[in-house]
Amino acid sequence: MHFLWWIIVGLIAGWATGKIMRGRGYGAFMDIVIGIIGGIIGGWIMRSLGFQGQGGTLYTILVAIGGAVVLTWLIRLVTGNRGDRGGRIDAGRGDTGMRRVA
Secondary structure (H helix, E strand, O other): OOHHHHHHHHHHHHHHHHHOOOOOOHHHHHHHHHHHHHHHHHHHHHHHHOOOOHHHHHHHHOOOOOOOOHHHHHHHHHHHOOOOOOOOOOOOOOOOOOOOOO
């Protein structure tokens, strides 16, 4: 039963992280994996800061989202991949990743 809970929290955290980090994500499976690993990272960070791991469902999801955001940021920092499938912000207009200033 705990394994199913981890998958559900990972799915929510992975989806939310994809929205927060402005990308399409890495696919459903990898979003779940990033969410689950993010939950572990978020829990470790919270325990390191002195917070206890008792806060219910909302606390668990928020900690997992925070950890997944950190993990996604690190993945993008190392790989240079923004998770937007192709490296372009707007593939329809031919932009190459540079945002228009004016």
